[in-house]
Amino acid sequence: MSDTVTMPLAKALNSALREAMRADEKVLLMGEDIGPLGGVFRITDGLHAEFGGDRVLDTPLAESGIIGTAIGLAMRGYRPVVEIQFDGFVYPGFDQIVSQLAKMTARHRGAVAMPVVIRIPYGGHIGAVEHHQESPEAYFAHTAGLRVVSPSTANDAHWMLREAIASDDPVIFLEPKAKYWSKGEVLPEPTAGLHRSVIARSGTDVTLIGHGAMVHVLLQAAEIAEHEGTSCEVVDLRSLSPIDWAPLVESAQRTGRVVVAQEAPGHVSVGSEIAATVAERAFYSLEAPVLRVSGFDAPFPPAQLEDVYLPDADRVLAAVDRAMAY
Amino acid sequence: MTEPIQLLDADGRTVETDANAEWRELADQLTTDDRLAMHGEMLRTRRFDIEAGHLQRQGKLGLWVPSLGQEGAQVGAAWAAREQDTLFPSYREHLLALHRGVDMLQIIDTFRGARHGGWNPLEMRGMRIYSLVIATHALHATGYAMGIRLDGTCGTGRPEADEAVMAFYGDGAASQGDASEGLVFAASYEAPIVFFVQNNKWAISVPSHRQSRFPLHERARGFGVAAAWVDGNDPLASFAVTRRMLDEARQGRPGYVEADTYRMGAHTTSDDPTRYRTSEEEESWRRRDPIARLAAHLRELGVDDAALAEQDQQATDLAADMRRRTLEAESAVSDDIFDFVYSEPHPLMEEQKQALAEFEASFGGDA
Numbered sequence: 001m002s003d004t005v006t007m008p009l010a011k012a013l014n015s016a017l018r019e020a021m022r023a024d025e026k027v028l029l030m031g032e033d034i035g036p037l038g039g040v041f042r043i044t045d046g047l048h049a050e051f052g053g054d055r056v057l058d059t060p061l062a063e064s065g066i067i068g069t070a071i072g073l074a075m076r077g078y079r080p081v082v083e084i085q086f087d088g089f090v091y092p093g094f095d096q097i098v099s100q101l102a103k104m105t106a107r108h109r110g111a112v113a114m115p116v117v118i119r120i121p122y123g124g125h126i127g128a129v130e131h132h133q134e135s136p137e138a139y140f141a142h143t144a145g146l147r148v149v150s151p152s153t154a155n156d157a158h159w160m161l162r163e164a165i166a167s168d169d170p171v172i173f174l175e176p177k178a179k180y181w182s183k184g185e186v187l188p189e190p191t192a193g194l195h196r197s198v199i200a201r202s203g204t205d206v207t208l209i210g211h212g213a214m215v216h217v218l219l220q221a222a223e224i225a226e227h228e229g230t231s232c233e234v235v236d237l238r239s240l241s242p243i244d245w246a247p248l249v250e251s252a253q254r255t256g257r258v259v260v261a262q263e264a265p266g267h268v269s270v271g272s273e274i275a276a277t278v279a280e281r282a283f284y285s286l287e288a289p290v291l292r293v294s295g296f297d298a299p300f301p302p303a304q305l306e307d308v309y310l311p312d313a314d315r316v317l318a319a320v321d322r323a324m325a326y
Numbered sequence: 327m328t329e330p331i332q333l334l335d336a337d338g339r340t341v342e343t344d345a346n347a348e349w350r351e352l353a354d355q356l357t358t359d360d361r362l363a364m365h366g367e368m369l370r371t372r373r374f375d376i377e378a379g380h381l382q383r384q385g386k387l388g389l390w391v392p393s394l395g396q397e398g399a400q401v402g403a404a405w406a407a408r409e410q411d412t413l414f415p416s417y418r419e420h421l422l423a424l425h426r427g428v429d430m431l432q433i434i435d436t437f438r439g440a441r442h443g444g445w446n447p448l449e450m451r452g453m454r455i456y457s458l459v460i461a462t463h464a465l466h467a468t469g470y471a472m473g474i475r476l477d478g479t480c481g482t483g484r485p486e487a488d489e490a491v492m493a494f495y496g497d498g499a500a501s502q503g504d505a506s507e508g509l510v511f512a513a514s515y516e517a518p519i520v521f522f523v524q525n526n527k528w529a530i531s532v533p534s535h536r537q538s539r540f541p542l543h544e545r546a547r548g549f550g551v552a553a554a555w556v557d558g559n560d561p562l563a564s565f566a567v568t569r570r571m572l573d574e575a576r577q578g579r580p581g582y583v584e585a586d587t588y589r590m591g592a593h594t595t596s597d598d599p600t601r602y603r604t605s606e607e608e609e610s611w612r613r614r615d616p617i618a619r620l621a622a623h624l625r626e627l628g629v630d631d632a633a634l635a636e637q638d639q640q641a642t643d644l645a646a647d648m649r650r651r652t653l654e655a656e657s658a659v660s661d662d663i664f665d666f667v668y669s670e671p672h673p674l675m676e677e678q679k680q681a682l683a684e685f686e687a688s689f690g691g692d693a
Contacts, residue, residue: 028476054476060514065465065507072469075454078476096504100462103442108455110666111446145667168669195673242673 004187009151010180012158013043013119017081020165021051027165028073030057030066031083031119040085041121041180063093070116071101079115081165087122088131094139101170102145113168117161122150123213123263124295124310125178127303134300135264137211140172141241141273148241149194150174152215154184156192156238163194174240176213195239197247203233206320207251209260209274211237214311218261221316230320240270248274249281256287257323261311266294288326291319330586331567332557336614338622352566356405358627364405364561365620365634368397369641371421372617374430375591377645378437381652382595387437393418395559395590398616399524401425402556402564403583406572407492408485412452414467414493416460418524422494426453430648431655440658460499464508464521467493471517471580480518480576488576490518492568498529500545501537509549512580520571520581521546524558526589531602546582558585559616562623588614660686 007015021027029044029051035058038045048056059066063084070080084090090097097118104114124133140148147169151157157175164171171194192198200215201222208218215236222232233251237243252258258278260271275290293311301309332341333353342350356364375392382390393400400421407413413422423433423444432444436456443455457463471491474480480488499505500523512519523542527534538545543553552574556567564585571581588611592599599608621634664679 060507060510062507062510064504065468065511068462068465068504068507069469069472069511072466072471073473073476074469075466076470076473076477078473092503095459096462096465099459100466105669106666107443108446108666109441109443109662110669111448113669147668169672 399558406568558587
């Protein structure tokens with residue numbers, strides 16, 4: 001990007017892929033239907049035409065095969081960027097991710113890097129059938145050797161993907177598919193590192209923490225709370241592994257109250273880790289326990305029930321009220 | 327194919343048929359000195375293997391994985407591969423590792439619990455490290471071969487320069503989805519790879535007919551991958567068939583070699599084969615031992631017993647040296663837990679490494 005341009009998040013990803021491929025001929029794209037079709041979400045639109053089938057590989061329909069061969073290509077010096085079609089389809093490749101990709105560098109005592117990015121469109125709010133709306137981030141954040149990130153804006157989508165591709169470590173890149181068509185400015189330069197959390201909105205009474213599409217729910221909740229006289233600070237996590245603790249802890253120390261929200265089920269989740277660590281590090285500043293707002297600990301429901309299952313601004317505000325009541 | 331390709335029978339006598347003429351011609355590339363060297367590698371592997379088993383029984387290794395009986399298949403493959411080829415082993419390919427220059431102690435390091443991967447493959451003439459989760463590396467090998475194709479370092483018609491890859495696994499691994507997906511990707515991308523499948527008849531306790539009711543090499547053909555079936559206890563046949571399949575693969579025609587062999591030892595030192603197979607079966611395969619077979623062939627070629635005895639002594643000495651060095655080998659250090667997890671700096675690794683160091687230091691210098 002040479003100038004600030006306003007574009008949908010999906011286009012910001014597309015331009016990041018294009019620029020990365022132009023900058024480094026070792027960058028390859030692999031995935032199902034990513035060639036002439038441009039992917040089911042059109043994130044790779046036009047790339048097959050520009051770079052050809054040797055750099056934009058329409059693969060056989062086998063996730064373990066895609067990730068396993070991406071590992072072999074990385075051993076050969078390539079930098080594969082894998083597209084998993086939907087969140088719920090990543091599990092056939094799970095062993096290759098957690099037992100192979102994540103551990104390969106350690107197994108080689110650092111002699112072999114694994115610059116592989118796995119892009120996964122994730123999360124709900126699109127009214128889709130089963131396996132198409134899940135939030136699998138905890139599995140990956142729990143796995144040593146992986147880096148896990150999730151942008152919430154077009155600018156972050158673009159620059160975090162560029163940084164993920166430049167990383168010599170494997171990165172699970174979780175794309176908030178419900179926000180693919182939300183427009184935002186993409187700046188000429190990155191403004192924060194890949195693993196930095198940022199303050200998306202300043203406030204003084206309660207800290208709201210989230211990632212991906214949830215950040216927009218938190219901003220909406222903060223707006224409503226403002227009208228009701230409660231000032232909420234919103235922290236956009238951006239990186240789920242490693243987590244950039246300083247901005248979270250400092251915000252908690254300022255406000256004394258923290259609500260962490262996510263679409264994923266709450267049991268043993270990223271939100272659980274945040275609650276525990278913030279409680280550890282900001283204990284003497286807290287006026288209330290860290291509260292979690294999550295998807296329920298049940299399988300993602302049929303689409304008619306997704307709005308009941310997914311935390312919305314009202315559920316976040318109910319937690320804000322509980323935090324303020326302490 | 328009704329029988330595996332064979333050039334030496336169980337007694338080491340040359341088998342000459344119309345069907346094996348093309349393979350005999352390929353094996354003729356091996357001089358008597360080559361064949362003697364192959365025998366030496368097999369003996370060296372066998373002595374190493376037996377000594378490592380003893381070390382495990384004496385509590386010096388956590389586990390040992392013997393390759394007893396499979397040396398013939400492996401030595402053929404080792405000599406068939408050209409210097410520019412890259413080899414992706416499972417965890418029982420000791421001969422191949424030694425052939426490519428891996429130190430015995432580097433293999434031992436994995437099994438004495440000092441490190442996961444025993445060596446740096448970038449320094450080991452294309453020998454990748456062992457892979458413990460069955461068949462996962464079939465995909466890594468295929469991806470690597472796809473990379474060779476993208477690099478344009480195969481398919482030029484010059485076998486002495488064109489690169490190829492071998493993936494080694496067994497009859498049990500053939501049931502894994504990753505083995506099938508490797509075949510799918512290899513065929514789709516015309517990857518320069520040969521899957522070398524040592525059918526050693528037992529996947530721990532489960533016989534190969536439970537893995538497949540259909541010959542494995544026939545299965546490969548269904549994926550569009552050329553296949554051959556070879557007597558894996560015949561080093562010359564293993565060489566000839568693998569050389570041909572590899573030279574086809576380096577022109578973009580992936581291949582599959584099913585080597586008919588037998589795991590004469592246990593799966594690992596934790597296994598007890600007496601619970602699931604008969605001593606008669608084991609004895610019948612002992613009579614087909616690949617080392618004895620090649621030794622008989624060498625005698626027929628006029629190699630004298632002194633040369634074979636000298637190889638035996640060298641192998642025994644190397645194994646003894648391995649034992650001595652194993653007993654003197656240093657232990658892993660705590661920093662190893664953290665230092666190689668990521669290629670780039672990572673705050674959790676730094677924090678936890680420091681915290682562990684401080685915790686250990688808190689017990690004082692004499693702890």
